[in-house]
Amino acid sequence: MKRFVAALFVALMLLPGLALASSYKVGIVTPTLSSSEDEFRGAQRVAEKYPGRIKHISLPENYSEEQETAITQIMSLGADPEVKAIVICAGYSGILPAIQKIKEKRPDMVVVTAPIWDDPDMMAKYVDLCLDTDWVKRGETIPEKAHKMGAKTFIHYSFPTHMAKEVLAKRRDMMRETCKKLGMEFVEVMTPDPTTGAGPGPMLQFLQEDIPRQIAKYGKDTCIFGTNCPMQDVIIAKALDLKFIMAEQCCPTPTQGFPAAMGLEIAPEDAGNFDKINAMIKEHAAEAGCAGRLSTWPTPVGYFFPEFGTDVAMDMVDGKLKDVSIESLKPIAKKVAGADVAFAKMKPEIDNYYLIIMDSIYY
Amino acid sequence: MRFDARGLRLDAHIPQLFIIAFLVLLAGAALRLDSPVGLMLGDSLVRLGMNGVLALSLVPMLNVGAGLNFGLPVAISAGLLGMCLAVNCRLRGLPGFFAAIFFACVAGVVLGWLYGRILNRVKGREEIAAAFVGFSFISIMNFFWATAPFSNPAMLWPIGGKGMRPAIGLRGYFAGVLNSLGSFTLFGVTVPTGLLVFFGLLCLGVYLFFRTSLGRAMIATGESEPFARMAGIRVERMRLLGVILSTVIGAVGICVYAQSYGFIELYDAPLMMAFPAASAVLAGGCLGGRALVRHVVLGTYLFQTTYVLSGPVANGLMVPEAAEIIRMLVSNGIILYALIYEGTRRRKHAA
Numbered sequence: 001m002k003r004f005v006a007a008l009f010v011a012l013m014l015l016p017g018l019a020l021a022s023s024y025k026v027g028i029v030t031p032t033l034s035s036s037e038d039e040f041r042g043a044q045r046v047a048e049k050y051p052g053r054i055k056h057i058s059l060p061e062n063y064s065e066e067q068e069t070a071i072t073q074i075m076s077l078g079a080d081p082e083v084k085a086i087v088i089c090a091g092y093s094g095i096l097p098a099i100q101k102i103k104e105k106r107p108d109m110v111v112v113t114a115p116i117w118d119d120p121d122m123m124a125k126y127v128d129l130c131l132d133t134d135w136v137k138r139g140e141t142i143p144e145k146a147h148k149m150g151a152k153t154f155i156h157y158s159f160p161t162h163m164a165k166e167v168l169a170k171r172r173d174m175m176r177e178t179c180k181k182l183g184m185e186f187v188e189v190m191t192p193d194p195t196t197g198a199g200p201g202p203m204l205q206f207l208q209e210d211i212p213r214q215i216a217k218y219g220k221d222t223c224i225f226g227t228n229c230p231m232q233d234v235i236i237a238k239a240l241d242l243k244f245i246m247a248e249q250c251c252p253t254p255t256q257g258f259p260a261a262m263g264l265e266i267a268p269e270d271a272g273n274f275d276k277i278n279a280m281i282k283e284h285a286a287e288a289g290c291a292g293r294l295s296t297w298p299t300p301v302g303y304f305f306p307e308f309g310t311d312v313a314m315d316m317v318d319g320k321l322k323d324v325s326i327e328s329l330k331p332i333a334k335k336v337a338g339a340d341v342a343f344a345k346m347k348p349e350i351d352n353y354y355l356i357i358m359d360s361i362y363y
Numbered sequence: 364m365r366f367d368a369r370g371l372r373l374d375a376h377i378p379q380l381f382i383i384a385f386l387v388l389l390a391g392a393a394l395r396l397d398s399p400v401g402l403m404l405g406d407s408l409v410r411l412g413m414n415g416v417l418a419l420s421l422v423p424m425l426n427v428g429a430g431l432n433f434g435l436p437v438a439i440s441a442g443l444l445g446m447c448l449a450v451n452c453r454l455r456g457l458p459g460f461f462a463a464i465f466f467a468c469v470a471g472v473v474l475g476w477l478y479g480r481i482l483n484r485v486k487g488r489e490e491i492a493a494a495f496v497g498f499s500f501i502s503i504m505n506f507f508w509a510t511a512p513f514s515n516p517a518m519l520w521p522i523g524g525k526g527m528r529p530a531i532g533l534r535g536y537f538a539g540v541l542n543s544l545g546s547f548t549l550f551g552v553t554v555p556t557g558l559l560v561f562f563g564l565l566c567l568g569v570y571l572f573f574r575t576s577l578g579r580a581m582i583a584t585g586e587s588e589p590f591a592r593m594a595g596i597r598v599e600r601m602r603l604l605g606v607i608l609s610t611v612i613g614a615v616g617i618c619v620y621a622q623s624y625g626f627i628e629l630y631d632a633p634l635m636m637a638f639p640a641a642s643a644v645l646a647g648g649c650l651g652g653r654a655l656v657r658h659v660v661l662g663t664y665l666f667q668t669t670y671v672l673s674g675p676v677a678n679g680l681m682v683p684e685a686a687e688i689i690r691m692l693v694s695n696g697i698i699l700y701a702l703i704y705e706g707t708r709r710r711k712h713a714a
Contacts, residue, residue: 041522202670205410
């Protein structure tokens with residue numbers, strides 16, 4: 001009897017601890033709504049999925065000039081004893097120092113970055129799991145996809161400032177190589193630079209005028225790819241008129257370019273419902289006679305990462321996920337994205353930095 | 364440099380001569396590169412119509428002596444608001460376009476009145492004040508676009524379902540209604556008849572307005588305020604009217620631009636739109652004097668055609684960066700030249 005009472009007593013003492021263990025919080029860090037809708041709404045969705053367990057903070061609007069504020073904000077998450085994991089979906093450089101400081105104080109804190117852009121080797125040392133889109137590999141996958149969709153020519157629209165970025169220049173080189181292998185003609189066109197002078201206006205107007213010229217020259221079986229987000233509205237609108245191929249946008253998502261170019265009427269109750277949005281795009285594409293000529297990833301990466309990162313982080317805190325590997329991440333990703341997600345190691349020697357590519361949806 | 368009466372006139376044409384020389388060079392290169400000249404000529408006509416009204420909107424303020432309207436984003440915001448209201452009410456085709464213009468004009472009168480009151484308080488420094496009014500107004504409007512209770516789902520954020528998208532497609536509303544109205548193709552050049560006729564009518568309207576007694580009173584105000592005051596003209600009122608008129612024409616201008624472009628662009632898109640318009644009017648020959656409709660038409664055509672030609676030529680010659688630098692030099696150089704010219708002229712007048 002005494003033993004039973006003692007056991008009951010111990011169990012009662014442990015209960016609050018157990019309760020605390022399952023009610024810890026996860027901090028999610030994203031840019032502001034106007035900087036990037038995908039990540040911000042992605043975090044909001046996770047907060048709805050796990051009510052009361054998510055602490056969502058957004059970084060300063062003008063990140064590059066207020067980096068110190070950003071670091072302080074992230075460190076404040078580390079100072080909260082309830083927070084046991086931090087998921088950072090920001091796509092900025094210079095966040096690693098904040099993670100280093102948190103890890104020094106609380107080595108048990110689980111940190112997932114999806115993505116941040118600091119030195120990969122240093123990130124792998126301090127961050128539990130680093131995730132990013134496989135930007136360079138897309139130089140291979142996009143032309144391959146375009147080829148499958150029937151493209152004979154591949155046009156790459158960009159401008160000097162973008163081509164000065166290593167990753168984007170590498171991707172272009174890879175696209176050129178892949179096109180050569182597949183027997184497609186690769187055409188590189190430079191637009192006016194939106195980062196200088198008059199903003200994106202001249203670039204977009206140039207696209208409006210140049211795309212018809214190129215299609216007149218190369219024919220409809222041409223895939224057009226632009227490296228800048230605002231370009232996608234014009235490219236997709238022109239694709240509906242001229243029936244050329246648009247295999248993927250620079251940031252593959254159904255919410256970029258399609259809603260404006262097609263004038264998608266997404267009711268507030270359907271907002272964020274990608275099955276509905278994808279069905280609408282398919283319908284509009286068919287109406288315009290572009291069935292099978294347009295494609296993208298079914299879910300925005302920026303919207304996928306906060307939820308995926310949080311689910312992985314929670315599994316890690318709960319001890320359900322001991323080692324991160326391609327095998328252990330794949331099923332979680334499929335559950336969140338609703339499509340297959342391919343993972344690749346950033347470098348063969350690093351075990352916790354993975355790059356993803358999603359399966360495509362063809363409209 | 365000495366500025367005698369004859370030299371003054373020659374100096375006034377330097378930007379024009381420079382831009383024509385640049386254009387001839389580009390056209391020569393385009394012909395050598397076998398570029399599709401017919402398509403490019405058609406594009407230059409579209410650009411004349413779509414940018415011309417925005418450049419025209421600078422005329423009343425220049426003539427009333429309120430300087431170059433670097434606060435054009437205020438007028439553009441009025442126009443954007445007008446178009447958003449029309450799209451929100453699902454008004455389509457030409458009626459939709461004219462409804463947008465009507466709403467834009469109403470918004471333009473209200474905002475123009477406020478803007479004019481501000482400019483009347485900063486007399487002599489209108490241009491710099493206008494630039495800052497324009498920039499700060501964009502921030503206010505950004506807040507408005509993100510929170511405004513518009514209800515047409517074609518305009519709302521696709522994930523959040525609240526607030527306005529950065530770009531709203533006009534396909535199915537009034538995209539290209541003017542461009543395609545009565546358009547025809549002649550020798551491979553597609554002429555956007557409706558667009559050019561609409562622009563022509565507005566030009567005629569502005570030309571005739573400055574022939575009326577009110578228009579002449581405005582010009583008198585711009586030429587010399589003390590004399591205008593002595594002639595019994597209410598200078599402040601004229602200036603306010605000039606600013607309102609500029610704002611209203613600017614609001615119409617962005618509607619014309621957007622129907623041709625096919626999208627309503629919100630948030631930061633109008634931020635830098637004043638500069639090409641200002642460069643165009645100056646390139647047309649409006650330096651240190653009255654702004655005429657022919658300055659607008661000639662300047663917009665010359666200035667915008669350099670844009671049409673420089674992209675394909677630069678790509679053909681494999682020097683995209685060089686074209687970019689020369690174009691920036693031309694557009695900003697013209698503004699700088701105009702400011703120096705005006706400064707010298709004023710000093711000369713004072714002496």
